[in-house]
Amino acid sequence: MTLKDPICAIATPLGKGAIGVVRLSGEGALEVASRVWRGKDPRKLKGGRFTLGEVVDPETGEVLDQALLLVFRAPRSYTGEDACEFHTHGSMAVLRRVLEALVKAGARLAGPGEFTFRAYMNGKLDLAQAEAVLALVEAEGDLARRQALRSLEGSFSRKIAALEDRLLSLLAHIQALLDYPEEGVEPLEARRVIGEVLEEVEALLAQARSSRLAQRGARLALIGAPNAGKSSLLNALLGYERALVSPIPGTTRDYLEAPLELFGIPLVAVDTAGIRDTLDPLERAGVERALRIAEEADLVLYVADRSAPRPSLPPLPPRTLKAATKADLPPLWEDAEFIPVSSVTGEGLGQLKEAIREAFLGRGEGEYLLSERQIEALHQARERLLEAKNLPEDLMGLALEEALKALASLRGRKEVSEEVVARVFQNFCVGK
Template sequence: MTRTGLSDTIAAIATAPGSAGVGIVRVSGPGALGVADGVFRGRRRPSATRGGRFLFGQLVAEDGEVLDEGLCLVFRAPHSYTGEDVAEVQTHGSPAVLARVLSRVLELGARPARPGEFTLRAYLAGRLDLAQAEAVLELVNAGTDTARRQASLGLSGALGERVERISARVTRTLAALQAMLDYPEEGVPDEDREVPLGAAEADLEALVGTARAGQVATRGARLALIGRPNAGKSSLLNALLGYERSIVTPIPGTTRDYLEANLSLAGVPVTLVDTAGLRETGDEVEAAGVRQAISLAARADLVLVLEDGSLPREDLPTELPGEARVIRVRTKADLPPAWTDPAALDVSAVTGGGLPELRDAIHAALIGDAARGEAWLTTERQADAARRALLHVRAARTLPDDLAGYELEEALRSLAELTGRDVSEDVVDAVFRNFCVGK
């Protein structure tokens, strides 16, 4: 995103496309309140109003035509989302009304906002750090309560605070090491080196450990159901969904192509993928489905390996991908067992027995030990910066005092990149490229 024009007054429709009860046109910049004066007619002009006030009046075109009745919200710099003067015009959510109001605002001197430009201005003004800016987009896109909760924590600055605590420990040791250069005979005591660095390493390990949970919470997870024909894959998919989505018959090979269905498991967005039964077959179409099942398992976040517990146990005719995360499920647990395995979950799609335990196991495999009340790493950018910081702290702990300083400086640089205090324009542009216009 180009940084030119950041002193311009910008405007955009800030509500979703389509008809709604309320629509918003947002204006930000040095001329925002003057622009609002030209489109809003009420008992008081927006430019003559203190910040934090609502005004009721009419939205008018250049020739005085009344476009709608509505509200004008006035925010004065620096007490606004962007840190600039901001006017938000609220009308009925008619696309025609919003288009006319925006057109008039642009005639009055504002220019169309670029995607994410309001939040970019908030970031550049110091109203948000980069992790908070990412949380804005995650909150807009949150489809489950877990995603909403994490986005809210991120927006509150909780992740930045967590990173700052780690940075403070690293800075304490770095300062002690730099002071040691003036008094080398004294060395650095453990309370200024090993204690804070040990705590920083532990905190970074815990933070890096949240990356998988954070990304699963925001983008969702793919679960592949694999097993031999008639192992109960389609029945289990239907049972987890609570309705019949996949065709179930006693005929082996019924499922030849894969089938997807979405649901929320304990607040985690999950895509279940029902795949073709794994077996050797001369049927070219079914064989293609088997190859596809293996490929889907390799790309899944979690693989449920289903085995019919009412029949003698057989090995799968193919090896699972080495990196696959697996939960083994002994299906048809309502029938007399032909075998048992303490490592497998007993589940019956007919009675529902074992389904709560399976849901818990899926949630644990996807979210792990990430503490619910703490901010998680929710993007690969954040996770990469945290991993690099951890590697530098670990390296510093193994080096003598006169060499450890460089590693700690690099750790601090990585932590500053995580929050956006020290980051390239390319990284910032990559973050805001995903925003919509109006946010």
């Protein structure tokens, strides 16, 4: 395998669809395309232009599909190479035959993430942007999409580059102080500069929680006494009827899960059995499961009916919000810790959603979607900066060099090992 031979892969998800895309890239890609294309010669087309024609088997001449061909000319392509895309009908039968035809014509099947790997190796993306491509492909909520897109556009890389420049300037100044003391180089406030860079690194690390939430999602457990309005509140949060609502206590004996996206965060909301003392073994099992779900959830929403006598609260995890339901009815009790909400009129739903958002994200959603590798590198940079800050200026150099190396690894610079690069691309799908 080389980094120049033509590679091909299906770029759209497996399954039926109106359109499917097969990618081809590499040295000689347009020559390969010309062997399977009946229409205008791909080798003579300008980049960025579609043309209509037919995909054919290069050995038998059989027409495989009518399609559009989109040509890209190096270096103005995703990979930085000559490339093209076949936009065919979206059945797997068509896509497989087109792929087979390209292999017969001289291409080979691409490995996972190989198109993006070539883009990285050809300088079209740095390592942080390559990770953002994967994050954008896998984004399940709008928060992950927004954060990944910022990194793909280069915002995160530019921030890291600015920190690298500051450390490089500081290192150069310290070296000048050591090598040419007689030249009268003015001492620099090294600790102030290190402190400022350290603040930036710690601000990025503070986004690790929102990154994990955006990528992995979270579980929100609704618990409370029977008939507290948990199922109605779940339906109100979802915006459609998912849970069965009944005035009969103990209707929900098992838990019910429903996907929910709030402020771009992918959540799984879990409606649980009403918590009360009961002799019914089936209901008791449901209560025990509800308490276990609450203990394992990322956030608990304790629900109580304020139009009924106030229930005694069970032991609650620290990560608990409290909602007082049926706010459209006259209350029998008030408590500032509870958010009044009505599943019928929608009163208080906005305030409750905002409280859920703040419980997960604090005051801000985070600007970037950080991978575990990036979080690890930022931690390494932080440790070395803290070390440098507590050393005399003449001994700061080595610690600063290590901090600089950790920061530079985020963009794929400064001796990034093949193992690290392989770890970044190992989770990519074929075709990306």
